[in-house]
Amino acid sequence: xxxxxxxxxxxxxxxxxxxxxxxxxxxxxxxxxxxxxxxxxxxxxxxxxxxxxxxxxxxxxxxxxxxxxxxxxxxxxxxxxxxxxxxxxxxxxxxxxxxxxxxxxxxxxxxxxxxxxxxxxxxxxxxxxxxxxxxxxxxxxxxxxxxxxxxxxxxxxxxxxxxxxxxxxxxxxxxxxxxxxxxxxxxxxxxxxxxxxxxxxxxxxxxxxxxxxxxxxxxxxxxxxxxxxxxxxxxxxxxxxxxxxxxxxxxxxxxxxxxxxxxxxxxxxxxxxxxxxxxxxxxxxxxxxxxxxx
Amino acid sequence: xxxxxxxxxxxxxxxxxxxxxxxxxxxxxxxxxxxxxxxxxxxxxxxxxxxxxxxxxxxxxxxxxxxxxxxxxxxxxxxxxxxxxxxxxxxxxxxxxxxxxxxxxxxxxxxxxxxxxxxxxxxxxxxxxxxxxxxxxxxxxxxxxxxxxxxxxxxxxxxxxxxxxxxxxxxxxxxxxxxxxxxxxxxxxxxxxxxxxxxxxxxxxxxxxxxxxxxxxxxxxxxxxxxxxxxxxxxxxxxxxxxxxxxxxxxxxxxxxxxxxxxxxxxxxxxxxxxxxxxxxxxxxxxxxxxxxxxxxxxxxxxxxxxxxxxxxxxxxxxxxxxxxxxxxxxxxxxxxxxxxxxxxxxxxxxxxxxxxxxxxxxxxxxxxxxxxxxxxxxxxxxxxxx
Numbered sequence: 248x249x250x251x252x253x254x255x256x257x258x259x260x261x262x263x264x265x266x267x268x269x270x271x272x273x274x275x276x277x278x279x280x281x282x283x284x285x286x287x288x289x290x291x292x293x294x295x296x297x298x299x300x301x302x303x304x305x306x307x308x309x310x311x312x313x314x315x316x317x318x319x320x321x322x323x324x325x326x327x328x329x330x331x332x333x334x335x336x337x338x339x340x341x342x343x344x345x346x347x348x349x350x351x352x353x354x355x356x357x358x359x360x361x362x363x364x365x366x367x368x369x370x371x372x373x374x375x376x377x378x379x380x381x382x383x384x385x386x387x388x389x390x391x392x393x394x395x396x397x398x399x400x401x402x403x404x405x406x407x408x409x410x411x412x413x414x415x416x417x418x419x420x421x422x423x424x425x426x427x428x429x430x431x432x433x434x435x436x437x438x439x440x441x442x443x444x445x446x447x448x449x450x451x452x453x454x455x456x457x458x459x460x461x462x463x464x465x466x467x468x469x470x471x472x473x474x475x476x477x478x479x480x481x482x483x484x485x486x487x488x489x490x491x492x493x494x495x496x497x498x499x500x501x502x503x504x505x506x507x508x509x510x511x512x513x514x515x516x517x518x519x520x521x522x523x524x525x526x527x528x529x530x531x532x533x534x535x536x537x538x539x540x541x
Numbered sequence: 542x543x544x545x546x547x548x549x550x551x552x553x554x555x556x557x558x559x560x561x562x563x564x565x566x567x568x569x570x571x572x573x574x575x576x577x578x579x580x581x582x583x584x585x586x587x588x589x590x591x592x593x594x595x596x597x598x599x600x601x602x603x604x605x606x607x608x609x610x611x612x613x614x615x616x617x618x619x620x621x622x623x624x625x626x627x628x629x630x631x632x633x634x635x636x637x638x639x640x641x642x643x644x645x646x647x648x649x650x651x652x653x654x655x656x657x658x659x660x661x662x663x664x665x666x667x668x669x670x671x672x673x674x675x676x677x678x679x680x681x682x683x684x685x686x687x688x689x690x691x692x693x694x695x696x697x698x699x700x701x702x703x704x705x706x707x708x709x710x711x712x713x714x715x716x717x718x719x720x721x722x723x724x725x726x727x728x729x730x731x732x733x734x735x736x737x738x739x740x741x742x743x744x745x746x747x748x749x750x751x752x753x754x755x756x757x758x759x760x761x762x763x764x765x766x767x768x769x770x771x772x773x774x775x776x777x778x779x780x781x782x783x784x785x786x787x788x789x790x791x792x793x794x795x796x797x798x799x800x801x802x803x804x805x806x807x808x809x810x811x812x813x814x815x816x817x818x819x820x821x822x823x824x825x826x827x828x829x830x831x832x833x834x835x836x837x838x839x840x841x842x843x844x845x846x847x848x849x850x851x852x853x854x855x856x857x858x859x860x861x862x863x864x865x866x867x868x869x870x871x872x873x874x875x876x877x878x879x880x881x882x883x884x885x886x887x888x889x890x891x892x893x894x895x896x897x898x899x900x901x902x903x904x905x906x907x908x909x910x911x912x913x914x915x916x917x918x919x920x921x922x923x924x925x926x927x928x
Contacts, residue, residue, distance in 0.1 A: 250755055257751035264748065354580060362584035363844060364773050366805035369781075374809050376785040385785040388751070457748050457781065458774030460802040464582060465774065468746040496749075503752035511742040512714055 250504070253382055258500035259493070260388035263395030266492030267450040268473035269480065270402070271443035273488035277419035278439045279334065281341040282474060285325060285349040287466025289318040289444050290451030291356065294461025297452070298365045307370060315448030322444025323437055334436075349466075356463035364462035367455050391453045398449060399489060402442070406485070411438050419483060479522055481532025490533050495522070570611035571867055573598075573857060574633030575642040576653045577667060581621025586645035586846050590667035591616065593850025593885075594642065596830075596837055601854070607861050623649045630656035630664075638662065639867040640857045645846075647671050647717055654678040661869040663860070663876055665853055668846050670796075671717045672928035675896035681873055684897045685853040687796065689718060689770075690928055692816045693725030694920040695902040696793050699814065700726075700766050701733040705791070708737050709757055709764035711771060711779065715745040722770040722795050728926040730768075738764050743775060750779045754786045764790055772797030777806055784809040801843050804910050813907045818845045819886030820903040820914040830885035845886070852884035856891075856898075887917070897928075 268286070275283050293314035300310035329348050333340050373390075376383040406412035411434065417425040418435050426432050454469065455461060472495065480491025498521055502514045510517070526532070575594060577587035598614050606612050615636055619626040626649035633641055634656060641664040643653035650666040651674070657664035658679040665683040666674060672688040700708065710727050713719040727737040739760055741753045757764070767790050771779055776798050783792070794803075794815035803810055821827040830851060834842040842848070860876035861867065879891045887901040904915035 250759060253755050254752060257749065257755065260751070261749040357580055357584050357588075362579075362588045364585065364800060364802055366800075366802040368805045368807065371807050371809075374781050374785055374807070376787065383786055385751075385782060387781070387785075454748055457778040459777035459781070459806055460773050460800075462585065462774070469748075500749065500752050504755060508740065514742075515744060 249381065254500055254504045256382060256384055256388065256392075257504075258497040260385075260391045261500060262493035262496030263391045264450050264453050264469075264492075265472055265476050265496050266489045267395055267398065267446045267453075268469055269476035269488040269492040270399075270485060271446035271450070272470070272473050272477050273480075273483070273485050274415070274439045274443045274446075276477065277483050277485060278415065278422060278436055279330070279341065280338050281330065281345065282477070283325075283330075283443070284342070284345040284470055284474075285352060285466075286345075286443065286447055286473065287468070287470030288349050288352040289322055289325075289447035289466070290454060290469060291352070291461060291463065291466045292321050293318045293448045293451035294367065294455050294465065295356070295360060295365070297455065298367055298461055301367065311452050314452060315445060318448030318451060319441050319444040322440045322447065326437060326440040330440075331433075331436075353463050360463070362463060364460040366460050369456050369459055373456060387453070387456050390456070394449055394453060398446065411435065415439060416485075419485065475519075475522060479525060479532060481534050484532065484534050487532050487534040494525075494533060498522075570613050571607050571861065572613045572615055572636065572638045573640050573642070573854075574630075574636065574638035575614060575616045575667075576619055576626055576629040576633055576644065576649075577616070577642065578621035578626075578644045578646070578649060579616070579618040581619075583619075583621040583645050583649070586668050589844050589846040590642075590645065590850030590853075592834070592838060593847035593852075594667075594854045596834060596847075597851040597854035597858075599837070600833075601858050607858050608865065612858070619644055619649055619653070621646075621649065623652045626650075626652040627656055629653065634660045634662060639861065639869065640664065640872060642667055642850075642853060642857075645669055647674055647677075650674060650682075651678055654682040657681055661873070663869060663873045665856075667853060668849055671721065672897050676928070680877075680896075681869070682896065683876060683891070685856065686849055687816075687818045687900055687902055688897050688928075689722040689795075690725040690926045691899075691920070692795050692902055693722050693727075694729045694925045695816055695904065695918045696726050696768060696795065696814075697729035697733055697735070698918065698920050698924065699904055699915070700730060700768070700793060701735055703766070703791075705765035706735055707762050707764045707766075708735055709739050709741065709760065709767045709790075710737060711741040711743060711753065711767065711769035713743050713745050713771065713775070718797070719745065719770050719772075723768055725926045726768045726793075729924060732924065732926075738762060743771065743779070745775060747775065748778055750775075750782045751786075753779070754782045754788065757783070757790075758786055758788055766791050766793060768793045770795045770797055773800060773802050777802060780806065780809050780813070796845065799845055799905070803907060804912065806907075807910070810907045811909070814904055814915060815907075816902050816904055818849055818903065819901060820905060820912070820917070822914060826883065826887065827885050848885040852886055852889060852900075855884045856882055856889060 296317040297310040297314040300313045376385050414430040476491035476495045477488050480487030617629040619629050630653035641657045643650045645668040647669050650669050658681045663681050665685045668686040670686045670689045675682045710723040712723040796817040799817045819827045859882045864871040864875035881888045890899045901917045906913045
């Protein structure tokens with residue numbers, strides 16, 4: 248039983264990171280119909296910003312703030328430079344543009360910074376565990392769960408209360424009609440990218456705290472996971488992305504924990520098979536609405 | 542559009558590498574080719590290897606070249622792509638290279654190696670460590686780097702020497718290195734009287750090791766030692782979560798964690814022992830290499846792949862000198878009979894080794910964020926698991 252609760256906490260913590268990333272992807276998708284494969288590289292940018300900030304003696308808290316700010320600004324810049332010119336092109340063009348942006352960033356990191364990973368020292372207090380009713384919960388896990396909860400609450404307030412937030416939700420339902428209501432498309436799109444950058448930055452900090460280093464290609468795998476989470480939750484649904492992130496993490500953690508040894512090599516295939524089965528049962532995703540399926 | 546922009550970037554990147562990579566040489570000199578992954582996922586290994594090769598080349602040319610002829614290096618980027626590795630190898634063959642260095646990973650190394658094999662040009666992978674690689678390609682393919690079974694045997698010998706009875710191994714089937722090295726360790730550990738109590742598996746890039754750590758905590762009997770060839774980002778994530786769960790079992794790693802990241806991990810990495818290709822003790826050839834490296838590149842060397850790249854260029858030079866000719870079959874035969882070639886990491890012997898060299902394995906311990914030399918080992922050949 249203890250192990251079960253422990254694994255539950257593990258899944259919750261991993262799910263938090265997936266949810267943050269998936270939500271970032273879903274925000275951009277909901278307004279533009281674009282899956283931004285350069286999203287993971289915003290995490291990498293956060294990492295390099297932190298690396299240089301710590302190297303310049305700015306200290307970890309400031310490095311974290313700068314890292315997240317850099318990811319946010321970079322996301323807005325990415326939209327302005329790469330995606331705005333092709334906004335009215337078909338979705339395949341935008342998808343390929345995002346892959347091109349990602350490849351260009353990889354090349355720049357590899358050739359201008361280093362192909363070798365760069366260490367980001369994590370203070371030792373972050374590495375311990377807190378005892379909560381007999382459960383050992385890692386400090387990083389606790390931070391990850393807390394940060395996810397706070398960000399999700401703040402975002403849902405923003406989306407419900409502010410004009411831009413309401414406009415974004417409206418755009419997710421029907422962008423052309425939202426524009427007809429007098430909403431500035433550029434503002435909505437830029438906000439979506441900015442928020443996705445912010446979410447990627449926070450997820451990046453949490454991820455870097457676990458891995459202790461930044462390397463040019465580190466963003467690729469998380470963006471794939473987030474993509475699976477978004478599809479699982481329901482393309483076009485913001486809440487779906489969050490649910491999809493947690494669902495994916497629960498499937499992964501529980502399979503790794505409880506599969507018999509002989510089955511372990513197949514855990515990824517079993518995870519993806521489960522995702523496919525879920526999608527066969529609910530083609531619109533866990534909370535996607537039918538009319539949102541594009 | 543994507544095609545145009547990525548191709549342009551690739552061309553720019555390749556141009557940078559080639560501009561930095563081609564030595565000024567007489568067109569009548571000796572040409573060596575390097576088909577490496579200088580962009581893409583192999584860049585962290587092939588870029589430093591190239592730096593080492595380049596340094597060796599400078600020293601060879603300053604000392605009068607090979608057989609009195611200047612040596613030229615032609616560098617081509619495979620973009621870490623297996624199909625491109627074959628294309629690039631063919632281009633190098635057409636440029637008349639007499640020996641070829643190929644990528645650090647097995648798949649592209651095989652792709653380039655078979656082209657060189659067909660042209661009877663000897664080739665060697667910069668740092669692939671799978672011991673079955675040369676046999677998979679044929680008599681013209683050589684290994685350079687410390688083989689996985691050699692490292693596994695040294696780590697097992699050390700573990701048994703510490704009195705460890707029960708081992709847990711953590712492997713990933715994503716690459717031969719992360720899968721085979723722990724398996725070789727387990728095989729040697731059991732041959733020496735120990736027991737492998739459980740085998741864990743992870744996926745490379747998995748951020749979260751909590752499930753595996755929780756399982757290790759519940760093992761009965763609990764392991765005396767944990768061996769893994771996970772490297773970053775997996776190794777830091779694993780060891781942080783292991784120590785955070787209060788498990789203080791000693792951990793043995795391999796050369797993949799020989800990186801500044803490991804030494805920046807702080808308390809969690811304290812006491813970790815890992816194998817690699819050499820330790821730069823005062824007065825050693827490796828220390829001299831490190832100094833020459835810093836003098837040439839202006840930054841301290843931060844990985845052993847530079848030194849093993851240097852070693853490989855020195856081995857190729859020794860093979861051509863010994864052959865006394867630039868004829869492929871003659872170089873191959875001479876290479877296969879090299880003994881005690883003095884290189885940056887110590888000495889290398891190919892004679893009677895089926896083209897997988899015997900070289901020293903050093904054990905290092907992480908202590909206070911610094912590297913401490915545990916010792917240099919060459920295990921009894923009977924204790925090295927068969928590839």
